[in-house]
Amino acid sequence: MQIAIVLFDGFTALDAIGPYEVLKRLPSTTLHFVAERRKIIHTSDGLVAMAVTETLADVPRPDVVVMPGGPATRELMSNEALIEWVRRAHESSAWTTSVCTGSLILAKAGVLSGLEATGHWMWLEPLREAGANPSSKRVIVQGKVITSAGVSSGIDMALALAARISGEDVAKAIQLAIEYDPEPPFDCGSPEKAGTEIVELCRRRAAAAKPKVPFDPDRFAREWAEQWNRRDVDAVLSHFASNVRFTSPRAKELMGHATVDGIEELGAYFRKGAPLLGTMRFVVDETIWDAARRTLTIIYDRHRDGGIQRACEIMRFDSQGLVREADALYGA
Amino acid sequence: MQIAIVLFDGFTALDAIGPYEVLKRLPSTTLHFVAERRKIIHTSDGLVAMAVTETLADVPRPDVVVMPGGPATRELMSNEALIEWVRRAHESSAWTTSVCTGSLILAKAGVLSGLEATGHWMWLEPLREAGANPSSKRVIVQGKVITSAGVSSGIDMALALAARISGEDVAKAIQLAIEYDPEPPFDCGSPEKAGTEIVELCRRRAAAAKPKVPFDPDRFAREWAEQWNRRDVDAVLSHFASNVRFTSPRAKELMGHATVDGIEELGAYFRKGAPLLGTMRFVVDETIWDAARRTLTIIYDRHRDGGIQRACEIMRFDSQGLVREADALYGA
Known part of the structure; x- marks a missing residue:
């Protein structure tokens, strides 16, 4: 079973690494970090530099597609080559999945037409504009399409996927192996729970974050x-x-x-x-x-x-x- | 405030990326991925290749040390240069922290002597042998030392640390930004909750995992x-x-x-x-x-x-x- 996690400059590291850390532990699977070219991919802060293992062309028909999100997702929506790859890969995939704003790419590729889907809570309206029916659930399974909420939700998504691919016992053993027994210090991980003040603080901080231009x-x-x-x-x-x-x-x-x-x-x-x-x-x-x-x-x-x-x-x-x-x- | 996340060949990616995704969002901080040499660091499966941003020598006195773990931690315990760097960095640090088997490195550097500490549940006995008082809690704060349990616990640890560095509101806003509202599909993230059968399955899978030799x-x-x-x-x-x-x-x-x-x-x-x-x-x-x-x-x-x-x-x-x-x- 071939698993392709898509990388792109300006991706959010945890969006990709959360699912990787779960899915790499599945039996009889091969995992690839794919991008258009074999190069070093940077997060938008320039701090995480990850290597592409295979090009999109090398892995045209993966069994599992994982589409992470990140600050550069908006620009990525006009990358015809990637969108076309997602569209084609989805035709033969067993599972097509996304984390965070990665769902915008799935939507753009037509994968989410008429489907209920989720993504980062700040980006649910753009997700609607892109043709999906947004919902604020953490993980949404629609046939062979699984979308998940912001950044950290990729871990939950990947465990749900692992159970479907290799059975609940293997998924449970993986959850135990990565000791995923979360104890968030605050009960504020979703806008409903966080309350108006923290939501506003979060929005202000996002607005103030200087958009980092990739080094030219x-x-x-x-x-x-x-x-x-x-x-x-x-x-x-x-x-x-x-x-x-x-x-x-x-x-x-x-x-x-x-x-x-x-x-x-x-x-x-x-x-x-x-x-x-x-x-x-x-x-x-x-x-x-x-x-x-x-x-x-x-x-x-x-x-x-x-x-x-x-x-x-x-x-x-x-x-x-x-x-x-x-x-x-x-x-x- | 300088934050140094240590990288080494054979590290576990989520151990480093979980804290990174939280701590990079703190105001007025500078984050570095440090290692002995400026090179590309690989996880033991060879799939994640991350770049070092600064050498240990470049960042001798970070305010925050984050020591991830991984399959290669055991061998890393005999790396005198790194252990000495941790020992020295801890002398002037505001916070010295670890994720997973990273606590073995802190113990080796003498940071955990006489302290209650945690780490991956499979590695609590070696942690005792290394001089700490192991406990199976998820996050343990002892003065300026914070240790956390296996792999995914680095997210909880980093949020607890963020609250101490920049206040609860900023930590809450970060938790909301990464939408950390976990919904693990199973209640089996710790050995107590997982039960004997899943614990045994997890142990068997770990034992069967072929140790990957770095490519020579x-x-x-x-x-x-x-x-x-x-x-x-x-x-x-x-x-x-x-x-x-x-x-x-x-x-x-x-x-x-x-x-x-x-x-x-x-x-x-x-x-x-x-x-x-x-x-x-x-x-x-x-x-x-x-x-x-x-x-x-x-x-x-x-x-x-x-x-x-x-x-x-x-x-x-x-x-x-x-x-x-x-x-x-x-x-x-």
């Missing part, structure tokens, strides 16, 4: 070059962490040592070096982004006085998106 | 070369998936097309090619393993009649650990 290496490199070209040292410095370590052959000349430690010393070095650039302009040639190592390589040309010097900077980003380590390579 | 690229390459050197085509074939796609300049000569599709055609090709190797011996020179892309590059020498030909095979593994795509490069 090309845009970063372009900005960085433009900031250097207008000699805006403060703008350049804003990309670096306070505990940055910067290595450059030029630092050796200007500061007496090739390695510059900390944002203050880096500022001093940049301010010393900027006037010496003269008419030099940076033109980005290529960027290489290694998501797993959060490392950006910028290959660029330094144009001056009709001559061009090829150069390279390698920058390693910390979890806050700031450059923690950098190496400038000018060929001295 | 050097060993694989060595075995592969030895299998070729003794012309054991069946042994070589055993590494390939049924739907393998193999490309080789030699296939062009022998089969009429450079790309061989499927294990049967690959077997035919290998059987045709093996006798033509004559006295050739393969000697592995170097292996490059890209864990994120599950791709192994084997650089090797083909020794024959006193001459050496340099060659390379690039193999992409599927989620079952079988080669799905391979490219042989002999320089034709």
